[in-house]
Amino acid sequence: MPDLTIRNLTATALELKLVERFDGKATSGGEHKVKGKISGVFKGSSVAQHVCIKGESRDSRELSLPLGRFETHATDVQAPEPGREVVRLTFEFDGHRYQVDVPGESRRSLVMKKLDDGPHEYTVVYVTNGSCVSIYSSTHLSSWMKELRDEWPLTALSIPGTHNSPTSHVALPSVRCQAVGIREQLDNGVRFFDVRVQVNSDDRKSDLILVHSAFPISLTGTKYFHDLLEDVYSFLDANPSETLIMSIKREGTGKGTDQQLSKHLHQRYAAPDNAKWWTEPRIPRLGEARGRVVLFRRHFNDASLDAEHDGRGYGLDCADWPDNCEDATTGGPGIARVQDFYEMDVSHNIVKKIELARAHLERAAERVCPVDPAPGDENKPFFVNFLSASNFFNANCWPEKIAAKLNPATIEYMALPPRRGRQGPQ
Template identity: 35%
Template sequence: MVNYKSWLKEIDDNTKISRLSIPGTHNSAACHTALPSVQCQGASVTDQLEHGVRFLDIRVGKLFLKEGDEAKDLQVIHGKFPVKIPFAEKLTSVLDEVYDFLAHNKSETVIVSLKQEGSDDWNNSQDEFGNLIWDKYINPHKNKWYLNTDIPRLGDARGKAILFRRFGVQNEDRRREFGFDAASWKYNCEEDDRGSFVVQDYCEIQSGEIDKKIGYVKNLANKAKDYTNGNDDKIFLNFTSGSNFFDRECWPQQVAIAMAKGGIQDHFKKGSGIIVLDYVESNNWEFSKKLVDTNF
């Protein structure tokens, strides 16, 4: 029986993460009291990791109603909204959960996707956001991160967080030590191949389009399986999430229910890539367990 808390222990060190089926979560820390259109998970980040999740999607922005350095004690947000009310969920707290999990499960690795959302008043031509992430969150804990730009082998990443960088960096020297570059892909894409990674992130859906979204998820899962059967040079990233703030039927929990009814789990096979889920704890962690099991 698979131990989902330490399932990577059973996989060979030479295996690249791109060859695996990996459960991930969309807006991973959006598991607190918040607007119902903002919440995406019903279990904490620690619970997710202990049930096999190995990709975390974290979006951060400045603290609301703060200025200067105080505003840059980053909080986790979903679009324009905080994922926790009335008190902010700080990025520091989420990363501490990751570090604590890895300290107690040294066979594991966790892919951490970091993205800037919220206010647009960053001077990113001068790497303001990137420099803040480096100086405040990464460099002081550098020994806890895998920061090479390649797709790592498990043996090189065990016990560490792999940075999946969803923000641009202008400084070429810094880019060489700042993790896997996933700074951009086409917005609302059915499939976008960026060379080292392929993404399905069709996210702006209407209630009549959920079946179409389900089809895109199944299609990329099948393509990933066929590709990774003989290759390990691309990461396949497949978002099951989609939302429409103005349509309750397209809020995260409703879309997650539709995904299960639509049978996406029938397309989870060995090498399906990273499947990014909402409400991953549903049905006793069914999707996460099924994805992990395909690796064996």
Template identity: 40%
Template sequence: MSRQISDQDLSEWQRQIGDDVAISKLSLPGTHNSAASHLSLFSVKCQGAPITEQLNHGVRFLDIRVSTPFFNDPKGWFGKNKKDLQVIHGQFPVKLPTPVKLHGVLDEVYGFLEKHPSESVIVSIKSEGRDKWEGQDFPNLIWDEYVSPKQDKWYLSPSIPRMGECRGKVILFRRFGVDDSKKNSYGIDASWWQYNTTMDDRGNYVVQDWCEVMKKDDINTKSQYVKDHLSRAIEYNSTDSQNPKLYVNFCSGANFFDPDCWPKKVASGLTSLKIEDNYGKGCGIVVLDYIERENWKEVKTLVSTNY
């Protein structure tokens, strides 16, 4: 570790990053299914700490998947209408018996940034589960209900920002398509990459998201794909390229039917295979499950590479 990082450092670690540094040049701790930290199915839960605690401990990329309410509940516990999106993992709510709502997650992010205006948080939003959206219904809902009312709190350019452009802002990492007329004002377009990819280069972002960890031995394979992608990011970001790329490296994978391949077991397996030994300056967005383990050790290691 190039420097010792305290918990206080983690809450405002981007304060030390120059305004002219593109966020793609950073090592950014992220969480997979970030809000899945509550009582739920064992195969659904992915984190042991809630959103605000993650942010206070240095996480700067949140992965949020949403769906319309599962139940028609007139009291509003589960969402009164289709606009009140809830957070899910695959087909299942991330909290039982009542849901986590997208409004609540975003309010936590806004609250964190108000207290720590030197920081910026990338929020990935994706529709998942049983919904069948027509045309532009989903992007219109996200814009009208969630982004537009708080537009001053968002960085919505499609280009990768420098720190001076996005401090105190939520950067939208948009995992859904929009009409061409909206693409210049609706966040970073990350609407598609190949499923189960070991490396998919989409121009302004490059993804490793090999997730089919079907048996325990596949954790070794997953580890190698993570390490390979870390090396690609570090190599690219060590150059003076004028074409910034976000390297996004998902360390998650699971098999619903095999307890040895549930998120916590995969996360522990990757730790034992020492993926953090491959962290280095400019290794991109590293998206982890159970990121709080070992007193946030991997976050501290990632953040330290930026200095």
């Protein structure tokens, strides 16, 4: 077996202090593989086989291996034999110890166990394919923006987001895209939300209905935009250091227009809660957007909103969103650069989608934001990288089936060290 590589992808220095080796037994879940011919880093499995420990450790070794912030180190620790071994790693930070078993017993991310009252939380991804242990900070996910500087533009940040964000309810399998609701996503660190609403022609008397394409997002009762906003406002009240970007698009079977949607958003939601919204047609810096919802509109405005903000308009204008695109820009001078290839017609398109997502990560990683950005430097554009796709007429290409392949492949790519010629996310 090759030796382990350990990546400390956190802002805290760690030290590997103890390595223990156990016999193991593969659990019933087996190894999750990405099917199909996938080139480069995507060959082989993306998620380590699930293994449970059998008995006491048969080998224990103390050592001192410093792992600086955002550093990658090769070790002389042999990787566990797949399906038959577990390696327990004990790390130390400022006198506090944390422990993790690789591989783990379940398909969930590996969470480091605190051996005392340590101040940090760490999550680990173990990639069998590269014998790589990658460590991420999961401390204070509900307020992770608190540590970032006010003057940084939002486009300089790596912002986790979800596709068709409110679709976590009991629904058609081709409609449901998320496993948890909006508040839990917020608490888990998600800050970009993709919301689709249905507009009726008499929008003054009806609320916006949450939909996915022509379908309701719940089979147990209509879900409304105002309930989603209650969760959002409650979160922002509890975490004023945070901001979130909300992409709003008109879908569904309602006969309302984009223009009616824009007036409804303005009059019923944003204007009465003006302090909760950022609606200027420019990308804000984090300090300007804290405690607010940044309107990222995928609909056209009514002409009455052209006079807003001293005649500059209303909201970040991405109404000309490119359909089913591999790499395209949207939004006037280029507010966003988008990968949104979603039409799955044959299985090989899943492999294509993986490659497109990887390429877009690399394009985003080429951008560098100065630590002290100059006034007016917005570091545009946003790089929007959807991992989602679907085909209503093919059950093998419904959102959950796509996610089962796309998510592990993307996690593997981001966890492994960059290779020569590959920029990679840092």
